[in-house]
Amino acid sequence: MKNIVYTFLVFATLIWAMGCKDKEKQPPTVPQTTVQTVEKTEAVKTKEPKATVRINLDGKALPWGTLDTKLSTNVVLLDNGLQFRLNDTDNRSVLVNLYAPDFFDQIPMRITQQTSALAPEEVYKVKTQSRLEVVVPSERPVQGDAKILYEGHVTLEEYSPSALTVTFQGKGLPLGASKTQLFPMEGKIVLENFEIYDARN
Secondary structure, three states: OHHHHHHHHHHHHHHHHHHHHHHHHOOOOOOOOOOOOOOOOOOOOOOOOEEEEEEEEOOEEOOOOOEOOOOOOOEEEEOOEEEEEEEEOOOOEEEEEEEOOOHHHOOOEEEOOEHHHOOHHHOOOOOOEEEEEEEOOOOOOOHHHEEEEEEEEEEEEEEEOOEEEEEEEEEEEEOOOOHHHOEEEEEEEEEEOOOEEEOOO
Protein backbone atom coordinates (compact mmCIF):
# COMPACT_ATOMS: atom_id res chain seq x y z
CA MET A 1 0.00 0.00 0.00
CA LYS A 2 2.81 2.39 0.89
CA ASN A 3 4.49 1.51 -2.42
CA ILE A 4 1.31 2.42 -4.32
CA VAL A 5 0.96 5.75 -2.56
CA TYR A 6 4.64 6.51 -3.04
CA THR A 7 4.44 5.65 -6.77
CA PHE A 8 1.38 7.85 -7.19
CA LEU A 9 3.11 10.82 -5.52
CA VAL A 10 6.21 10.43 -7.68
CA PHE A 11 4.08 10.21 -10.84
CA ALA A 12 2.06 13.31 -9.89
CA THR A 13 5.24 15.26 -9.12
CA LEU A 14 6.70 14.35 -12.52
CA ILE A 15 3.55 15.49 -14.34
CA TRP A 16 3.57 18.78 -12.38
CA ALA A 17 7.24 19.40 -13.18
CA MET A 18 6.73 18.70 -16.89
CA GLY A 19 3.77 21.11 -16.94
CA CYS A 20 5.89 23.88 -15.43
CA LYS A 21 8.59 23.38 -18.07
CA ASP A 22 6.00 23.56 -20.87
CA LYS A 23 4.72 26.85 -19.45
CA GLU A 24 8.27 28.21 -19.33
CA LYS A 25 8.76 27.35 -23.03
CA GLN A 26 5.50 28.95 -24.14
CA PRO A 27 5.76 32.65 -24.96
CA PRO A 28 3.67 34.90 -22.81
CA THR A 29 0.16 35.29 -24.07
CA VAL A 30 -0.42 38.69 -25.62
CA PRO A 31 -4.02 39.81 -25.52
CA GLN A 32 -5.35 40.37 -29.00
CA THR A 33 -6.43 43.89 -29.79
CA THR A 34 -8.60 44.95 -32.68
CA VAL A 35 -7.08 47.79 -34.64
CA GLN A 36 -9.72 49.79 -36.44
CA THR A 37 -8.62 51.07 -39.81
CA VAL A 38 -9.82 54.58 -40.26
CA GLU A 39 -9.93 55.77 -43.84
CA LYS A 40 -8.81 59.37 -43.97
CA THR A 41 -10.36 61.30 -46.79
CA GLU A 42 -8.97 64.67 -47.57
CA ALA A 43 -11.65 67.29 -47.23
CA VAL A 44 -12.21 69.13 -50.45
CA LYS A 45 -11.40 72.69 -49.63
CA THR A 46 -13.66 75.05 -51.52
CA LYS A 47 -13.31 78.75 -51.03
CA GLU A 48 -16.36 80.52 -49.73
CA PRO A 49 -17.69 83.41 -51.83
CA LYS A 50 -16.75 86.75 -50.32
CA ALA A 51 -18.39 90.09 -51.01
CA THR A 52 -17.45 93.59 -49.93
CA VAL A 53 -20.35 95.96 -50.53
CA ARG A 54 -20.11 99.70 -49.86
CA ILE A 55 -23.14 101.72 -50.94
CA ASN A 56 -24.24 105.26 -50.16
CA LEU A 57 -27.86 106.23 -50.75
CA ASP A 58 -28.65 109.94 -50.45
CA GLY A 59 -25.47 110.45 -48.44
CA LYS A 60 -26.15 107.61 -46.00
CA ALA A 61 -24.03 104.46 -45.85
CA LEU A 62 -26.04 101.30 -46.36
CA PRO A 63 -25.34 98.68 -43.68
CA TRP A 64 -24.34 95.38 -45.28
CA GLY A 65 -24.35 92.16 -43.30
CA THR A 66 -23.00 88.68 -43.98
CA LEU A 67 -23.32 87.43 -47.54
CA ASP A 68 -26.23 85.00 -47.88
CA THR A 69 -24.82 82.41 -50.27
CA LYS A 70 -28.15 80.60 -50.58
CA LEU A 71 -30.08 83.63 -51.84
CA SER A 72 -27.27 85.22 -53.84
CA THR A 73 -27.00 84.11 -57.45
CA ASN A 74 -24.08 82.87 -59.48
CA VAL A 75 -22.36 85.31 -61.79
CA VAL A 76 -24.06 84.65 -65.12
CA LEU A 77 -21.92 85.18 -68.19
CA LEU A 78 -23.75 86.17 -71.38
CA ASP A 79 -22.52 86.72 -74.92
CA ASN A 80 -23.00 90.44 -74.39
CA GLY A 81 -22.44 90.91 -70.66
CA LEU A 82 -22.89 89.55 -67.18
CA GLN A 83 -25.37 89.74 -64.33
CA PHE A 84 -25.57 88.76 -60.67
CA ARG A 85 -27.41 89.51 -57.45
CA LEU A 86 -25.99 89.59 -53.94
CA ASN A 87 -28.09 89.19 -50.80
CA ASP A 88 -27.08 89.62 -47.20
CA THR A 89 -28.58 87.81 -44.23
CA ASP A 90 -30.78 90.84 -43.42
CA ASN A 91 -32.60 90.62 -46.79
CA ARG A 92 -30.79 93.55 -48.36
CA SER A 93 -29.72 92.96 -51.95
CA VAL A 94 -27.93 94.53 -54.88
CA LEU A 95 -28.57 93.57 -58.49
CA VAL A 96 -26.07 94.26 -61.27
CA ASN A 97 -26.79 93.77 -64.99
CA LEU A 98 -24.20 94.93 -67.54
CA TYR A 99 -24.65 94.62 -71.31
CA ALA A 100 -22.54 95.72 -74.27
CA PRO A 101 -21.37 94.25 -77.60
CA ASP A 102 -18.01 92.46 -77.36
CA PHE A 103 -18.35 92.87 -73.63
CA PHE A 104 -15.40 90.77 -72.47
CA ASP A 105 -13.01 92.48 -74.89
CA GLN A 106 -13.56 95.89 -73.32
CA ILE A 107 -12.77 95.49 -69.61
CA PRO A 108 -12.54 97.83 -67.78
CA MET A 109 -15.88 99.06 -69.12
CA ARG A 110 -17.97 102.08 -68.15
CA ILE A 111 -21.66 102.15 -69.11
CA THR A 112 -23.55 105.42 -68.90
CA GLN A 113 -26.92 104.33 -70.28
CA GLN A 114 -29.17 103.06 -67.49
CA THR A 115 -31.95 100.62 -68.34
CA SER A 116 -34.29 102.42 -65.94
CA ALA A 117 -34.07 105.60 -68.05
CA LEU A 118 -35.09 103.84 -71.28
CA ALA A 119 -38.61 103.66 -72.62
CA PRO A 120 -39.94 100.06 -72.66
CA GLU A 121 -39.73 99.87 -76.46
CA GLU A 122 -36.07 100.96 -76.37
CA VAL A 123 -34.84 98.41 -73.85
CA TYR A 124 -34.38 95.64 -76.44
CA LYS A 125 -32.95 98.00 -79.06
CA VAL A 126 -30.17 99.65 -77.07
CA LYS A 127 -27.18 97.31 -77.01
CA THR A 128 -25.12 99.00 -74.30
CA GLN A 129 -26.89 99.54 -70.99
CA SER A 130 -26.71 98.69 -67.30
CA ARG A 131 -29.14 98.17 -64.49
CA LEU A 132 -28.14 98.60 -60.87
CA GLU A 133 -30.75 98.08 -58.18
CA VAL A 134 -30.40 98.13 -54.40
CA VAL A 135 -33.17 96.74 -52.20
CA VAL A 136 -33.44 97.93 -48.62
CA PRO A 137 -36.46 96.14 -47.10
CA SER A 138 -38.75 98.09 -44.80
CA GLU A 139 -40.85 96.57 -42.03
CA ARG A 140 -43.76 96.43 -44.46
CA PRO A 141 -42.21 95.79 -47.88
CA VAL A 142 -43.26 98.23 -50.60
CA GLN A 143 -42.25 98.85 -54.19
CA GLY A 144 -40.13 101.81 -53.15
CA ASP A 145 -37.79 99.56 -51.16
CA ALA A 146 -35.95 99.06 -54.45
CA LYS A 147 -33.63 101.97 -55.31
CA ILE A 148 -32.59 102.10 -58.96
CA LEU A 149 -29.71 104.00 -60.51
CA TYR A 150 -31.41 106.28 -63.06
CA GLU A 151 -28.56 108.40 -64.36
CA GLY A 152 -24.79 108.17 -64.00
CA HIS A 153 -22.45 105.31 -64.74
CA VAL A 154 -21.71 101.71 -63.75
CA THR A 155 -18.15 100.51 -64.31
CA LEU A 156 -16.79 97.00 -64.37
CA GLU A 157 -13.31 97.86 -63.11
CA GLU A 158 -11.91 94.35 -63.30
CA TYR A 159 -13.02 90.82 -64.01
CA SER A 160 -11.48 87.37 -63.70
CA PRO A 161 -13.03 83.94 -63.10
CA SER A 162 -12.44 84.43 -59.36
CA ALA A 163 -12.82 88.16 -58.72
CA LEU A 164 -14.67 91.19 -60.03
CA THR A 165 -15.07 94.82 -59.03
CA VAL A 166 -18.00 97.07 -59.92
CA THR A 167 -18.30 100.77 -59.07
CA PHE A 168 -21.18 103.12 -59.72
CA GLN A 169 -22.03 106.77 -59.24
CA GLY A 170 -24.95 108.95 -60.19
CA LYS A 171 -28.52 109.57 -59.15
CA GLY A 172 -31.20 107.07 -58.32
CA LEU A 173 -34.82 106.94 -57.30
CA PRO A 174 -37.22 104.51 -55.64
CA LEU A 175 -38.85 102.06 -58.03
CA GLY A 176 -42.05 103.59 -59.37
CA ALA A 177 -41.18 107.14 -58.26
CA SER A 178 -40.97 110.21 -60.49
CA LYS A 179 -37.74 111.91 -61.55
CA THR A 180 -38.41 114.65 -59.02
CA GLN A 181 -37.32 112.19 -56.31
CA LEU A 182 -33.77 111.63 -57.56
CA PHE A 183 -31.05 111.35 -54.92
CA PRO A 184 -27.26 110.73 -54.95
CA MET A 185 -26.30 107.08 -55.26
CA GLU A 186 -22.80 105.58 -55.35
CA GLY A 187 -20.92 102.50 -54.30
CA LYS A 188 -18.37 99.78 -54.85
CA ILE A 189 -18.86 96.02 -54.99
CA VAL A 190 -15.99 93.54 -54.79
CA LEU A 191 -16.88 89.88 -55.25
CA GLU A 192 -14.42 87.01 -54.87
CA ASN A 193 -14.50 83.21 -55.16
CA PHE A 194 -17.90 83.28 -56.85
CA GLU A 195 -19.60 80.52 -58.79
CA ILE A 196 -20.05 81.06 -62.53
CA TYR A 197 -22.89 80.04 -64.80
CA ASP A 198 -21.65 80.39 -68.36
CA ALA A 199 -24.61 80.93 -70.67
CA ARG A 200 -22.53 82.05 -73.64
CA ASN A 201 -22.97 80.33 -77.00
